[in-house]
Amino acid sequence: MTRNWHRLALATISCIPLSLALPAASQAEEVNIYSYRQPYLIQPLLDAFEEKTGIKTNVVFSNKGLGERIATEGENSPVDVMLTVDIGRLSGAKDLGITAPIPAEQLEGTVPAEFQDPDGAWIGLTSRARIVYASRERVEQDSIDYEDLADPKWRGRICTRSGQHDYTLGLIASMIAHHGEAETETWLTAVRDNLARKPTGNDRAQVKSIYAGECDIALGNTYYMGQMETNDKDPEQKEWAASVKLLYPNSDNRGSHVNLSGVVLAKYAPHKEAAMKFISFLTSHQAQGIYAETNFEYPVDPEVPVSERVLSWGTLKPDSLPLHEVADFRKAASEMVDRVGFDNGPQS
Template sequence: MSAAAVTLSVAGVVGFSPAVSAADEVNIYSYRQPELIKPLLDAFTNETGIKTNVVFASKGLAERMQAEGENSPADVLMTVDIGRLQGAKDLGVTQPVSNEIINANIPENLRDPEGHWFGLTTRARIIYASKDRVEDENITYEDLADEKWKGRICTRSGQHVYSIGLFASMVAHHGAEETEKWLEAVRDNLARKPTGNDRAQVKSIYAGECDIALGNTYYMGKMETNEKDPEQKEWAKSVRILFPNTEERGTHVNISGVVMAKHAPNAENALKLMEFLSSAEAQQIYAAENFEYPVIEGAEASDRVKAWGDFKADPISLDVIAKNRKTASELVDRVGFDEGPAS
């Protein structure tokens, strides 16, 4: 068996053995695909001798932990987006961690003030712009409301966690009233109803259906290196990345992160894993695997990611973003964002 014993389930999650403490093991529930975290976990095992057991699922893991209660075998939960990290905390399935090593490595604005979640890598919510049809070199989030973009913007659902994170940042910076007006204007500038994932928006630019789109940075890397569907390389070549507001408050970033399970049976090993995940070595492995940015000072992004350009990240605390997510979601529904442009 490999150092990282991966258990994969699509329809449901396959459980571990009964929750007992093992001196040389740590149990991981992961929303991140096994191939993305295996190199990271292999490095941890090589360094510590601690075996990693992984259960992967695309949804429902935090709820499973809640249902399992004290019998849960999970030691840590690895996921993406502040919404999912805060959601685990809100479900009561996490425990606070106060650790000098982790706190020294992870910037304060990328960790929970109470120690329930910690960011490990960041991704920026950027604008993909057509190389052929968009001359602008600087576009702010606020600019998306300008009538010059009418019928030219594509995006995924306004209720997706990636969208809500950005909209919550707008609420934090501008207040609910101004954000509602902005969302209405952006809605009416859409080329169509929000649909598809981030890569689908770039495909739409390639097809001439729109000129700019919102998306996460790492999708550029996924498209540029896609050997299974080489057409995606052509999609990527049709756009360039613009980092909104980088000359002002900064570009909105979100995180991948980790929490310690409330009833972790291997809490000591879980803490060792979390310390390792916060290290420069782990940060560079993890970030490179998914074309993301390390959060620790001094750890460099991969050459491919650096080639997209430098930017200033919005320094606002993601705890503030988390607190504005509910308002952002309500505003998305109130303006009918996912219904597309008003007639």
């Protein structure tokens, strides 16, 4: 597969079947990748892997349906690995029966147990914290807990994206894991009524709303701050970023909720040996360092330092609750969002 074809496949993925977008199985040293991660985020990693091993990477990107596509393709699937974000999609791949066990002993780097599926169905590669963006002008406090978001003092002052978004569901699921469904539903109802408006937009849009004075705090992922602070194409986002500070919830107790990007080895991978080399590389110090510097994410390998920019935002104490346990409550979280009418916004 040529690099020009690679770009064409990425640009036209919505128009062609995924099974036609990757080459058929061959004996060549190559890895076929389905990726939920956007091309510009993973290209530095692909380039480094190809340079190190000589193994060619063929990538198809889509923002939905990749796991289901692999399940439909079955034994004829051309895919070797799937790259994805969010514990929901990782556990979902396992539930679809499309994964093969990844032997932890074959990984080049160290992945803590809380960032691995206990059966080896997926391996975490990077983490990101679900933190609170707070107005530098209107919020004096420098610490907060997720539980505090239900405090009436925040009435009309909170912005967030949809309750049904994967990132929000992950946080709610973690609250259920820690507090149980009844207490979490009381909390979520109070947070709903503290919203400044109906949940809408992505994480960057929440920071824009704080900048515009529409709300004072918002939920968001850490790495968006790095993307805004370095956005030369849209310099206005640098102004949004400068208007907020990052608060790491629950730093004095259980720690902040984190989510993952991760990788799955396909059950019928036609290039399994090369695929394992790729997965192992992604856990290496080299690859983990690339993630840290270019994507503003936290390496899962505790021996790899975070970037200086990320470190400047504050110290992350991650919640040590295994993410596969959080994933068990995602369905309950989704049902709870609908039950309390979270996406309808304040109701009192």
